[in-house]
Amino acid sequence: MQLPALAIRNHQFTAVMFLLLVLLGVVSFFTMPRSEDPQFDFSAAVIKVVNPGTIPLDMEKLVVDPLESAINELDDLREIKTSVEDGLAVIRVEFLYGTDPDDKFDDVVAAVAQVRNQLPEGIVDLDIDKISPSDVSILQLALVSETASYLQLKHHAEALEQRIERVAGVKRVDIAALPKLEVQIQVDQRKVNGIGISLDEIHQAVASAAQNLPGGHAHAGERRFTVRTSGDYESLQAIGDTVVRSGSEKGVAGRFIYLRDIADISLTESLPSYRAKFNGRRAVFVSVVQREGSQIFNVMAGINKTLENYRQQRLAEAIEIETVMDQSASVEKQISGFFDNLNQGLILVAVLSVIVLGFKPALVVVTAIPLSIFIAIGWVDLSGFGLQQMSIVGLVIALGLLVDNAIVVVENVARHLRDGDSANEAAIKGSSQVAWAVASGTLTTVLSFLPMLLMQNGSGTFMRAMPVTVVLTLFASLLIALTLTPLIASRLGKAASNTTRAQSKLEAFSDGVYSRWLNRALQHPAKVLSVSFILLFLSLSLFPLIGVSLFPKAEKPMILVNIDMPEGTGFDQTQAMADRVEQIVRQQPLVQHIAQNVGRGNPRIYYNIMPSRQTVNFAQLFVTLERGDLPAVEPVVAELRRQLGTIAGAQIIVKEFLQGPPVVAPVAIRVIGEDLNQIQAVSREVAVIMDRTPGIVGVDNPVGKYKVDLKIDINRDKAAMLGIPLMNIDRTIRTALVGLPMGVYRDDDGEEYDLVLRLSEYPRPELATFDDIQIASATGSLVPLRQIADVKLETSIARFQHYDTERMARITADVLPGYTTEAVTNAVVEQIDQYAWPDGIHYAVGGEQANRKEAFGGMAQALILAVFGIFAVLVLQFRSFVQPLIVFAAIPFALIGALLALFITGYTFSFTAFIGLTSLVGIVVNNSIILVDYANQMRREGMAQLEAIAASARTRFVPIVLTTLTTIGGLLPLTLSGSSMWSPMGWAIIGGLLVSTLLTLIVVPVLYHYLGRMPQQD
Known part of the structure; x- marks a missing residue:
């Protein structure tokens, strides 16, 4: 390969090219979007x-x-x-x-x-x-006041909405928990009954008067005039002046009956359906959604400036603006943490390189790290991905890999310098000699990550930024290794040939102990292979003990408390229960803030959680904590579950946030069929089974609940005899209970409010209302509802679900700490398989297990594609079908170390651990490629097969060990961080590298001795 020689001869062009690429990366680093979690769609x-x-x-x-x-x-x-x-x-x-x-x-x-x-x-x-997962609030504010009216809170919330939406990078602002205001026309039922006016008559009078029908236009000579008719109501007084009836009616001859005579008219709140509190005080929430591609810190700077100005200029003394959630603080902490891991890994790699290679050669190697990272950041930005946990972890993974190429090149250049070549000759010969091995090694590593990009499922989409970052970083490192590294090495002169003490000891170990082990292995190949396969079998037997999972808990300083009251519970009872639960939650010392939502879930503040139910018998507490690490959060959650589980009259579930694509709950069983009664009965049995399964907590079965309705049984014959349409009966009942919209009132500020007809005797719908309802017959006389209808109690199903158009009940649950979702779900499935399922009813497993099968199935396909892609590259490089099999021998031995590391550390085989295993396929193959390729070169120079592989193993011992150590060093800080998300991946790669390197240095030479027939040369 002539690329290294061209780079050295055209050193000015090479330097300028890399300067421009690095500048692009630096600019991108400061301007590219930053977020807490992946911004995928x-x-x-x-x-x-x-x-x-x-x-x-x-x-x-x-x-x-x-x-x-x-x-x-x-x-x-x-x-x-x-x-x-x-x-x-x-x-x-x-x-x-x-x-x-x-x-x-x-x-x-x-x-x-x-x-x-x-x-x-x-x-x-x-x-x-x-x-859209990216359509999440980056900021949730609370306008808090105990004395200000909701009309004042509405005014300030909308003013804030307008100002914040003008900030660059803000997509929209949502206002929540603001009661709907309406113009209520509260009719005195007894008065209208005495006069003989029906609610339907009042409805028609107001609805016709509120109708705004443009009159059109008229011509007078050459002039054209627009004709304005009655138009909208101009004031509440105008509404009161509406004529309901005129003429002689029961002692009121000669005068009109106005709406104000029979009703009270006021602008007030509608029946409560959603109210909120923040830290126990009445509140309205204002949530801000960031525009995709914007920089969260810049957006928050603009919002904070706007808020400060608003506080000083407009905010009333009785109203305070509190911060419920600020995602930018979490983003800064998370990104800082990942960059700390990256910097620590960089230091470890630099120290290892200096110790083994010496200062000047290590300088060449370490120079490749920041250059590769900045170039990769620029390319990542151009690819449309921002800085978040996936892309930064991609940089951490690549950190240990990107120096491999530089180490191989520098070490080979130093060897040529020690052999007496000039600096330029050593740089050109040394880099050209390993160029194809380095290029194919990089390509095989890229191929192990590339299939992840083809995964068309939720997990693949969620993780996509990580393989993109790794691939781009590796290409950057390859470009540097084949151009800039030889150029810098050529300028170091003979100083690069100095051997360090550590390198001398490694070479002495290679020539002494390792050579003796290798010779014995080559003399007893059957024993070596037998022991290797026994180790592989033993490691696979650990798999059931390790367990399987998908994505871990999110380690966020936030939890949700869902409160489900019995069906039919009123808003006031739900509010009282939410207050009671909040008092208990507040006693936990780790609790910082509590946002209470009654009637609906909290505004969306996490990418894989959608707002919950919208009903008056549901409440949700959004609890922010002082810390987010699992050792601190899990005891709080366990204690709350214990305390809240003793409260009668409500189902209370404490939920932690999870990583990964959206999932309803870790454990979910779908009961599917057509007969709702059977579905409901079976779902209750399944819920009982799940509730008694060890490791399960918070079982929720919405379909298992009944509700009691009031059935209005209309005597249709009587209604027909009296000339009363059924529509009039339904409309009158609705008017009497919850009110009936009749039109729109627009005030001087242009705000629109519904005109709602209600009864004044009952501030909320009451059973006694039915005794007062009267309906006009065909003759105009009023007929009591009770004469033409009976009010009965009727039991019905409260709610149910569909899945792909089939009726279904979904029973969900969370998993206690110390249990794996896979084991718990399998325990549930084992029990329900023994259940006598009725005809026409069956079940399906959802939740994490369904997502995991989809995700792992996609990863398995990706792994198979990676293996075939790597094999094809090796066939092209070695022009042989046998030698690629020798190289592939390192892959199963990587599995030994990965499983052993997970077993020792106590982590499950999660999706990220699977990613670590996939990454290993490309990493460990590189070492085998270097070994086999160099053996082939020496055989082409006339060396015998056994001598060639032994000499290759001894010569490549130092670079293989060093690349393994630097890869481990780069990953060590992230691995030791204790992250439930990334530590399993780190341990899988580290364990796999250690064992595969050890066995590769022994087993690959043995297999080469057995199978290493030289390929035909052109």
């Missing part, structure tokens, strides 16, 4: 339909079935998950990974539009939102 959408007062079965028939039927016709569907409950349906649509998110979202919108006219007219809300 996939094709998914969520459809939310609100139709108040509709039971779940009717929601399924009228809303869910038409929508699912339309969506199910779309291409590239992965799954459709639907939740159906009283008045609410949420449909989550996911498409295959790798499809275009924007195109698929447009397809969903089009599918919904096709069936929109088939849906009920009473739908009050139909939202279609695109799901």
Whole structure:
């Protein structure tokens, strides 16, 4: 390969090229996006339909079935998950990974539009939102006040929204927990009954008066005038002046009956459905979503400046702005931690290089590290990936690998200098001699990471930035090793040939102890191979003891407390329970802040958690802690589970945050069928089985709950005889209970409020309301509701789910510390397999196990592709099918060390450990390539096969040991950090490297002796 010689001869061009590449990396480092977690995207959408007062079965028939039927016709569907409950349906649509998110979202919108006219007219809300993991709040603020009205809080929240949205890098601002304000027309039921006015008559009068119908235009000569008709209501007084009835009616002859005569009109809060508190004080939340590609620290600087100005200029004394969550602090801590690991690894690699190679040769090696990293950062930025945990871990992994090429080149150049070559000749010969081995070694390592980029599943998308960073860093290191490293080495002169004490000792060990071991191994090849295979078999037997997992807990200083009250519980009772739970949680010394949400989940503050249910019998506490490390958090969670588990009248689940793609819960069993009663009965049995399984906590079975409804049984014959349409009965009942929108009132500031007709006797819907409801007959007389309808109690299912259009109950649970999700899930499956399943009912395993099978299946395919790709490269290099098999002998021995390291350290075989094993495939093959390639070179020079492989092993002993030590040194700080996410990967690579290096130096020469037939040369 002539590239090293060209780089040395054109040294000025080489220097300028690298200067420009490094400058690009430096600029990118300071400007590229930073985030806490991977900013990835996939094709998914969520459809939310609100139709108040509709039971779940009717929601399924009228809303869910038409929508699912339309969506199910779309291409590239992965799954459709639907939740159906009283008045609410949420449909989550996911498409295959790798499809275009924007195109698929447009397809969903089009599918919904096709069936929109088939849906009920009473739908009050139909939202279609695109799901994006990056669409997460980077900042959650709380406007806190005990004395200010919600109208004041609304004014300040909207003013803040407008100001913050003008900050560069802000995508949008969301306001949550702000009560809906409406103009309530509270009718005196007894008065209108006495006068003989029905609620339907009032509704028609107000609705017609509130209608704003443009009059058009008229011409007068050559002038054209726009005609303004009655228009909107201009004030609350104007609403009161609405004429409900005129003429002679029961003693009120000759005068009008105005709305103000029979109703109180006020701008007030609607019935409570979502309220919030922060640290026990009434609050409204303001959440900020960052624009993709922006720099979080720059965005937060602009937001903080805006907040400070607002506090000084506009904020009322009675209102305070508190910070619930600031992601930038976590990003800074996490990125700093990873860069600390990177810097510590860099120091370790530099120290090892200096000790073994000496100062000047080590200077050449260490120079390659920052140059490769900065060049790679520039390329990563151009690829569209930012700085976050995946990309930085990619740099840490690459740290130990990128010096391998430089070490091999420098060590070979130094050997030529010791043989008497000039500096230039040694640099050109030494680098050219190993250039193909270095290039193919780098390519094989790249190939071991490259298939990860092809994984079309959630885990692959989540991890994508890591292999991208590793691959780009390795290409940067190869470019440096073949151009800049020989150039610098040529300028060092004879100083690079000096042998250090450590190198002398390693060479003495190679010539002495190692040579004796190698000779014995070559004399007893059968014994060596037998022992090696026995070790491999023993290591594989450890696999069941190690256990399998997907992604660990997130080690965030945050937890969620979900409170589910019995079906039918009112808002006030849920609020009281949330206050009670908050008092218990606050007693934990690690607790810093508590954001209480009643009626809905907290705004989205983590990439794989979507806001929870929207119902008055649900509450959620978002708890921030002083620390996030698992040894501190897990005892708090365990204590809270113990204390809150004793509270009667509510199901309370404490949830920790998890890493990886979204998953409902670690353990999830889906009970699938058609008969809802059977599904419900079986789901309860499965929930009992899960609850008694050791290691499981927080079992949740939403479908296992009943609800009691009030059924209005209308006597249709009586209603027909009296000339009362069923629509009038339904409308009057709704008006009397929760109010009926009749139009819109717009105030002087342009704000719009619904006009809602209600009864004044009942501040909230009461059973006694039915006694006062009267409905107008065809003759105009009022008929009590009780005369034409009976009110009965009726039991029905509270809620249920669909999975790919099939009815389903999903039973979920968390896993206690000390247990693996795989073992616990298998224990549950073993028990439910013994259950007598009714005909037409079956189950499927979801949760982490389903994700893990998908992820590990993708990784297994990636590993197979990597192996075949590496084999193809080796066949091209060695022009032989046998010698690549010799090189591949290092791979199973890497598995020995990886499993042994995980077993000793107590980590499970997680997804990141699997990534470590995949990485090992490329890393350990490099050592074998160097050994076999050099043996082939010496055989071409006339040396016998046995002598060639023995000489190659002795000559390459030092660079192989040094590259192994530097790779381990680069990974050691991250591995020893104790991260549940990355330590398993580090230990897998370190253990695999240690054992594979030891066995490679013995087993590969033995196999070469057996199989190392020289390939044909051109």
